[in-house]
Amino acid sequence: MWFYSEKVKELFKNPKNVGEIENPDAVGEVGNIICGDALRLTLRIDKKTNKILDAKFQTFGCASAIASSSALTEMIKGKTIDEAARITNKDIAEYLGGLPNEKMHCSVMGMEALEAAIANYRGAPFKKETVGEEKIVCKCFSVTDKKIIRAIKENNLRTVEEVTNFTKAGGGCGKCKPEIEKLLKEFWEKEETKKVHPKEPIKKKLTNLQRISLIQETIEREIRPQLKADGGDIELLDIEGNKVYVKFLGTCLGCPATGVTLKALVESKLKEFVDTDIRVEEVKE
Amino acid sequence: MKKVIYVDNNATTKVAPEVFEAMKPFLTDEYGNPSSMHTFGGKVAKYIEQAREAIADLLGASDPSEIIFTSGGTESDNTAIMSTLRSYPDKKHIITTKVEHSAVLNLCHYLETIGYRVTYLGVNSEGLIDINELKSAIDQDTAVISIMYANNETGVIFPIEEIAEIARIRGVVFHTDAVQAVGKIPFKLTELPVDLLSLSGHKLHAPKGIGALYVRKGTRFTPLVIGGHQEHGRRGGTENVAGIVGLGVACQLAKQAMGEERTRIKALRDKLERAILEKIPHTRINGHPQYRLPNTTNIGFEFIEGEAILLMLDEKGICASSGSACTSGSLTPSHVLKAMGVPFTFIQGSIRFSLSRYNSEEDIDYIIKNLPPIIARLREISPYGKERVS
Known part of the structure; x- marks a missing residue:
């Protein structure tokens, strides 16, 4: 059983804007009956202002597909084409108060139908045509690489399962799963190299004295206050190359969490502010 | 409370009040362990044996010792197949069908990954296998044939007598998953050469968590659940006494209902089916019209999607189920309907x-009254079916 939000249930039971606009100014059709869901969106648009005056839908699909379609029509009415074009599947899902993960593809279908309708208004055929450069990855549901990559990008998808939830790709025979895996890997590797790494300040090699005082400063500023807040304290005992020896005091003594504190607070702060090679060791007496 | 019309009895059934009453003592005062030496525990054993007799009686088995209690249909299926494979370690081939329950199907998929060869027999548009295909699939290496008695989704009944006879002549162990059939149609295992047969309590008004496996005398058996000496060493684990007692009573009740009740249920099913086909256009029955369980009908409504139908029915308090992709979360529709080649506009x-037997004529009339507007409404929302099926 699916646990749908109240909004999904409401829009499924009493969908708004069901039907078809006669002589529409724009039509968007996505999906087909074999895939298990399909949406036909018709729009009335004011040619002067480019404002969407009316929107109607017809949907073949489950409750969330019907609710997503209805939500979409409600969201775009009164908006200009340019405003509507900025609506994403996330916006549709949010409007619905969320969708079960396995049903996210319903919101994607809404977004695609809108895009197809806008493209149609601007002169494209009303059925989304696959252009030459795209490649069908999932044969069961006719999902292209372009659609998959877009879903990965816009929804920050990391696993094949997530891609299936959002696009249905891989949800049939499952043969294309390795290919989806590859697309994910390629996409995120590319993103990684694209990332503008903040220019790291060229660190001057510290003298031993500078290094010791920087460690002391960091302990005073970043670490000790946090420990004191819990009634504990820390003492710097010695520094040997990259090894820093400390002793816990106060309530830290005998606290079973000192191991975590040592790594998650003391060592990580010293790594952050002094040197990434630093290792901290606790001295117990 | 909201009205509930429960017509999803192939999924699970209501525990019969008589079953519940019979179980109660074993969940309260009579909590002894039947294996104990003291009278308090030991006396419980006789109720287990009574239940065993009731099951053997419903199945028309020659001896109650042929019944082993399990935790349910899945364990029975797993035990039957694994036991046979372990008893014939040199044979590495299994024959089954494409329309089995996942308890058999997924086990077979797993067995393929550890070196077994599996033949999955296809079905025709009425859901029946080709006997000649079965015959030619059997070879020297075949350890077990596992074919369901009746399909859970469509209710289609397989020609088990014929299949069992073929297996017997060829000397191959035959298992049938009869989870959907036991309690719904009569059995006489003394005349049906089935070696192993699975049944599940909660499909026949006993609780969930209890089932049984019939093992014909003379069938090689290796236990799946290894533990204590219970069930004569064939299934370890302290007996689910209350469940076993409940299953026994459920089998007695099922036997009593096998006559007139069965006819009444079939008449109700037929009435529902006829009315739907008559009142709603673009509708079809999935499955063989005659070779079917008396309680089941699987109806395809063209141009609309099953989950939406179920939720609309749910609003009216009607509990049914669907083989649509959306209901399962798997994105692909039922493997049974796909194997039957049900047209894509219907599937x-x-x-x-x-x-x-807890359904009344009023229930059926209520469905007949409420279903057509739901189908009409969803077809109104659907872009298909208006001279524009693309």
Whole structure:
């Protein structure tokens, strides 16, 4: 059983804007009956202002597909084409108060139908045509690489399962799963190299004295206050190359969490502010 | 409370009040362990044996010792197949069908990954296998044939007598998953050469968590659940006494209902089916019209999707189920309907109604009254079916 939000249930039971606009100014059709869901969106648009005056839908699909379609029509009415074009599947899902993960593809279908309708208004055929450069990855549901990559990008998808939830790709025979895996890997590797790494300040090699005082400063500023807040304290005992020896005091003594504190607070702060090679060791007496 | 019309009895059934009453003592005062030496525990054993007799009686088995209690249909299926494979370690081939329950199907998929060869027999548009295909699939290496007695989704009944006879002549162990059939149609295992047969309590008004496996005398057996000496060493683990007692009573009740009740349920099913086909256009029955369980009908509604139908029915308090992709979360529709080649315009909109002896004529009339507007409404929302099926 699916646990749908109240909004999904409401829009499924009493969908708004069901039907078809006669002589529409724009039509968007996505999906087909074999895939298990399909949406036909018709729009009335004011040619002067480019404002969407009316929107109607017809949907073949489950409750969330019907609710997503209805939500979409409600969201775009009164908006200009340019405003509507900025609506994403996330916006549709949010409007619905969320969708079960396995049903996210319903919101994607809404977004695609809108895009197809806008493209149609601007002169494209009303059925989304696959252009030459795209490649069908999932044969069961006719999902292209372009659609998959877009879903990965816009929804920050990391696993094949997530891609299936959002696009249905891989949800049939499952043969294309390795290919989806590859697309994910390629996409995120590319993103990684694209990332503008903040220019790291060229660190001057510290003298031993500078290094010791920087460690002391960091302990005073970043670490000790946090420990004191819990009634504990820390003492710097010695520094040997990259090894820093400390002793816990106060309530830290005998606290079973000192191991975590040592790594998650003391060592990580010293790594952050002094040197990434630093290792901290606790001295117990 | 909201009205509930429960017509999803192939999924699970209501525990019969008589069953519940019979179980109660074993969940309260009579909590002894039947294996104990003291009278307090030991006396419980006789109720287990009575239940065993009731099951053997419903199945028409020659001896109660042929019944082993399990935790349910899945364990029975797993035990039957694994036991046979372990008893014939040199044979590495299994024959089954494409329309089995996942308890058999997924086990077979797993067995393929550890070196077994599996033949999955296809079915025709009425859901029946080709006997000649079965015959030619059997070879020297075949350890077990596992074919369901009746399909859970469509209710289609397989020609088990014929299949069992072929297996017997060829000397191959035959298992049938009869989870959907036991309690719904009569059995006489003394005349049906089945070696192993699975049944599940909660499909025949006993609780969940209890089932049984019939093992014909003379069938090689290696236990799946290894533990204590219970069930004569064939299934370890302290007996689910209350469940076993409940299953025994459920089998007695099922036997009593096998006559007139069965006819009444079939008449209700037929009435529902006829009315739907008559009142709603673009509708079809999935499965063989005659070789079917008396309580089941699987109806395809063209141009609409099953989950939406189920939720609309749910609003009216009607509990049914669907083989549509959206209901399972798997994105692909039922493997049974796909194997039958149900047309793509129907497959997503296929709904199963499965009745029990607790359904009344009023229930059926209520469905007949409420279903047509739901279908009409969803077809209004659908872009298909208006001279524009693309």
